[in-house]
Amino acid sequence: MPGVTLEARELSKWFGSRTAVDSVSFTAREGEVIGLLGPNGAGKTTTIRMLSTVLAPTGGEFSVAGVPSSRPADIRARIGVLPESAGYPAHQTGLEYLIYHGRLFGLSRDEARNTAVKLLGQVGLSERAQSRISTYSRGMRQRLGIARALVNDPDVVFLDEPTLGLDPAGQREILTLVRTIAEARGTTVVLSTHTLPEVEQVCSTVLILDKGKVLAAGTVADVTSTDANRQSGHLRVPPAQVARAKEVLGGVAGVSVLSDERRDVIAITATDGMNAALSAVVDAGIPVLSFQIDGARLSDAFLAMTRGSTS
Numbered sequence: 001m002p003g004v005t006l007e008a009r010e011l012s013k014w015f016g017s018r019t020a021v022d023s024v025s026f027t028a029r030e031g032e033v034i035g036l037l038g039p040n041g042a043g044k045t046t047t048i049r050m051l052s053t054v055l056a057p058t059g060g061e062f063s064v065a066g067v068p069s070s071r072p073a074d075i076r077a078r079i080g081v082l083p084e085s086a087g088y089p090a091h092q093t094g095l096e097y098l099i100y101h102g103r104l105f106g107l108s109r110d111e112a113r114n115t116a117v118k119l120l121g122q123v124g125l126s127e128r129a130q131s132r133i134s135t136y137s138r139g140m141r142q143r144l145g146i147a148r149a150l151v152n153d154p155d156v157v158f159l160d161e162p163t164l165g166l167d168p169a170g171q172r173e174i175l176t177l178v179r180t181i182a183e184a185r186g187t188t189v190v191l192s193t194h195t196l197p198e199v200e201q202v203c204s205t206v207l208i209l210d211k212g213k214v215l216a217a218g219t220v221a222d223v224t225s226t227d228a229n230r231q232s233g234h235l236r237v238p239p240a241q242v243a244r245a246k247e248v249l250g251g252v253a254g255v256s257v258l259s260d261e262r263r264d265v266i267a268i269t270a271t272d273g274m275n276a277a278l279s280a281v282v283d284a285g286i287p288v289l290s291f292q293i294d295g296a297r298l299s300d301a302f303l304a305m306t307r308g309s310t311s
């Protein structure tokens with residue numbers, strides 16, 4: 001099993017009497033992409049800022065590649081960060097910018113240049129290496145920011161809302177890049193985002209945060225199958241059989257019949273898959289004309305858990 005690169009234990013942050021992050025614990029391994037999801041004000045940025053040593057935790061602790069949070073300078077040598085709103089020196093070229101940051105990490109002039117050239121290739125910016133950053137699109141700047149976060153060959157990279165404000169093509173490029181970073185380099189990526197369908201594509205593990213607390217954690221499959229996101233579907237039977245079908249379904253453990261305006265459609269939810277509900281109807285001799293399962297998507301789980309939250 002890949003090694004643990006990041007471990008947070010009961011991490012908390014208060015700003016005065018306001019709790020921004022409340023006892024957040026999780027573990028991440030090499031090559032894993034962890035998604036931090038939550039509505040505005042959930043504590044995603046504060047969590048990333050603590051883990052990247054920008055903010056000192058009020059409570060709890062964490063470690064990166066075995067280095068404890070009591071040694072922030074050593075942690076900084078092992079991480080890369082793309083902050084929520086990164087600023088770039090407009091007058092520099094992408095190449096100059098990356099060489100400069102490589103030098104800050106103690107690389108020799110040649111090492112810094114070689115690293116910069118390699119990273120520009122990895123993020124698809126080789127052709128624009130000599131162009132001023134002021135001429136880059138927003139997506140190109142984000143990719144340059146990710147390259148900068150990789151200059152020190154980190155164990156863990158934190159990307160705060162990396163796809164924010166990008167068009168669909170730009171979002172896709174960033175997500176492909178995130179996957180490559182994790183798979184090809186074995187880097188752990190922690191990313192925060194509101195773009196849920198994309199998280200389903202790219203994250204191996206998800207932490208749903210709300211009001212600073214972890215509401216759910218696990219693989220996307222784990223999180224979507226929690227009771228907070230019981231599966232729902234629509235069953236169509238001959239109109240004359242609706243009452244009987246509802247009666248049968250009412251007797252199946254874990255299945256609830258919801259009201260549906262249509263006279264031949266029965267809306268149901270089930271805590272443990274739909275098989276038992278369908279079998280019961282079929283066993284009762286009622287023909288099932290159609291059956292549609294509503295998507296058990298991460299976005300549904302997320303909305304079900306954080307419904308009504310405001311920042």
Ligand SMILES: Nc1ncnc2c1ncn2[C@@H]1O[C@H](COP(=O)(O)OP(=O)(O)OP(=O)(O)O)[C@@H](O)[C@H]1O
Pocket residue numbers: 015018019020021038039040041042043044045046047311
């Ligand atoms: N420096 C600060 N001083 C006081 N309160 C803060 C500070 N930084 C964050 N907070 C509060 O902590 C809570 C969590 O904020 P945080 O920015 O971490 O949330 P977020 O999930 O990243 O939200 P968003 O998606 O809007 O960026 C919010 O209630 C916010 O107002």
